Amino acid sequence: MRALDELLAIRGLDVPATDEIEIVGSDPILATPFKISETCASVLASVGVAVTDIWEMKTGRRQRVSIDVNRAAAALKSAKYLEQASGAGGFQPVVNAAREATAKMTEPWPTKDGKHFLPHFGLPHLADRVLGVLGCEASADGVRQAVAKWDALDLEAAIDEARGCGAMVRSNADWLAEPHGRVLQSKPLVEIEKIGDSGPEPFANDGRPLDGVRVLDLTRILAGPIAARTLAEHGADVLMVGADGLPQVPEYVVDTSHGKRSCFLDLKSPEGRDGLKKLVSEADVFSQGYRPGVLADHGFAPEDLAELRPGLIYLSISCFGSDGPFSHRAGWEQIGQAVTGICHEGSAEGPKRLPAAACDYTTGYLGAYGVLLALERRAREGGSYHVRVSLCQSGMFIYRQGKLDGVPADADVDPNVIQQTRIESKGDAGQFRHLGPVLELSETRPHWIRPTPALGADKPMWL
Template sequence: MANSYDVQAEALRILEDCLLADQRLALPPNVREACKKVKFFGDSKPFIPTPCKITESCAALSALVGGLASAVASARYGIELQNIDIDTDKATLFIMSVMLPTVEGTSFLQCKEIRAALSEADIYNMDKPIHRQCTNVYKTKDDRWYHLHGSMNAGPTMRMLGVAEQDVTTEVAQKIYTEEVAKWDSTEIEKTANEQFLQAGTVCNTVEEFFASPHGKIMSEEPLYTSTPIKAPQMKWPSSEPGHKSLAGIKVLDFSRVIAAPVASKLLAVLGADVLKLSYTGNPEIDILMVDMSTGKRDANVNMKTEAGKAAFRSLVKDADIVIDGFRPGALEKLGFSSAALREINPSLIYMRENCYGFKGPLADRSGWQQISDCVVGISWLQGKFLGLDEPVVPLLPNSDYQTGLIGAAAAIQALLARTKSAVTFDIDFTLTQFNIWYYRLGQYDAEQSAALIARNPGFSVRHYDEMTSLLAKSYKGLQVSRPGLIEREDFYVHMSGKEWGVGDMKVLKPPFDLEVSELEWSVPSGIRGRSKPEWL
């Protein structure tokens, strides 16, 4: 790789030029001052085999969250702006932290007690090959690549294709879907999936196709996140105990699943917020995500489709500072809780929405996932071409999910700070597609840098048919080659009790930023769904 390229210098450029200097984000002067105390360090060269600046962007966004947290701590406690350390290696691991929890030194995936508890959330048995391979990239009749998606219940997509329930291997399942998707025109299957069967799915666009599309033209004009001010009573910071925790006493109601929105609330939790996640045991979850995503949060079993569940939600909203909504666009509103309705309950509430496509444009109402946004915007084609393939490959890690979570956390902290300065609150939109557009515009590695990055990952090979579970496994294995010992670094992890899972000592990855003074702590250990009462502490 060209000796002149430096990961830390590029992360600083992104922080200064692509975040702090973006006037549309309206970051206040004290946050820009706080970010002057950021220090980036770590491996000076990239090591994840991807064309986009995955380490640099995550490090920059982590620095922004740290800067905002420092500004809040200074305002709350009268302390000086503190040093913020960003280890770019740890920031890179953050993007795959879902894979990293351990139980007494062994991967949580090998823990029988945890796997048994997780299986209860996999209501539709998505680990079964015929279900798992329903979410993958296949070629259509008109020679386009299409990302089929089975969500957390493959049944509707299987019915659309006429695929029967059956016990087959992964290879046979892929062959079945390859044959069935090949019978469809790409436009027809995308329309049928999204409009008739209400299932996510998209043609894999090139970047050029996306920006030329009606949706791309609209979303390309949007900032990284959108904060709409709404008049509301000015708020004071809650009283708090020692530790200078930036968000101590802040109450966050997490109504979301999967990764992006839950990452935002997990980051708010490590800064001291009381995060209560609302789940329902009648709804499925992606089981392997739950250990990481439940860290720092209490979890209450609430069925929002019942009057009792709605009453519990209203009671919680009354005293909440933030509601994070990560379900299909309009789902919460259909239950009677629009932004306006929420403000009737709590005028100062910060209401945050996260989705795939964005909240403007012709595709705004579609359901979606990280892989869908990656394919819509064209990031998957960039990944495939980078690897020397004439096919799209979904980016190797849940990158846009985790980095969108960082964006949500930053927007939330900024809004909390603004509420204490004037009579205002906010509606906040943060989306996978807004991130992917910004991410692409940061630029990609040049030919020399790309060649060096490929050389740093000898033997690494993925194809269009590697879905996220396979991509994670291969990326994990690849890191042990390109960066031996990195995943095992003891100083990157924090210990916590495994009692909520019925196990012993657990370790999870620390947050991707370190603050010199303010304590960073997940005071609530990871645990099963429904273990908490639907009430604030």
């Protein structure tokens, strides 16, 4: 697979033996011409190789890595399969009516100048900003009519100025001709930059691959939480750091928080910032998904934290990346699809969103992959590292894998695969049935040692 070759090249080590990696199955699985399931499977296989590199450092042995493309497809829409225990003794799907209503508004709508524009309404405060620009009611028909009154680029600029979220739908060729597209095209899919010197830090001799690795997760809503959840699958101690009352999507919190703990810190207060710095001083990984520059204003820039904790791995996850004219903009899954050409070629009839959050999940797994590679480098040669991934880079990566013809409109994951992949867990957040880890390793089975926590249920301290 071309995707796997590109990913393993980032690793910078000898190519694994041909019988070490097994990817079973192929697209189409979901109703899209893009090879999103195969691409996700390649990223997950690369995660497995990186875990195996660490395992070899600990034990001298390598592992076999296996991933089923059908299960990778399911992982791209795992929140859809989340079920909560019902009073009748069974389980029922978790339904968020408010999110489903906003999803109907988050579509590529025609504009006055013959193009399409995709506004985003993911959280209430962002929705209010976009609706304020459009001057319409919160309904699909109201948004459609309002967007039709604008030229696409004028609307994009107005929503950007209002600090909302939305983008003109571009072809891939147009995106790569844009100044921002050119900036991203000049960078690797996963950026790993050494930002400080420190001595080597070998992995613990015993236990799972990431036993003893401490991860601070300051992210929310898909890509960032997926990155940290993936590290938890391999033994890392992951502590989520949020704030009481921070807007969230409840089903996403449940589905992406397996294996983690959760605490609250108010970073607007000196006490909260001091508390976070104390945690950082004893951490191995710091993962954040704020717009570029936001955390730096609070004293949490990569270089600041690398000075506080030499050897820290700092993961930054964003929509548009850290450089270029759009780097300050907010962005979600659908924006990554809209600007990179995926939405533009979503169907023969016209622009269409993917049937899964492929940019988000792929970015999350890429973030975990970058962290694993940086941890391995730290163990060999020391140093602090800044890892960067973005939704737009992931969209460009998916687009590079090409498309398929004749995909059935009702294509979807086999229900039997879902049933075989589901597990049950019970904790402070409730009792749920959900997808388990989909990656398979021959010696260290990926799993979570604790269920999803209730937000803020833990103290801001390491175990």
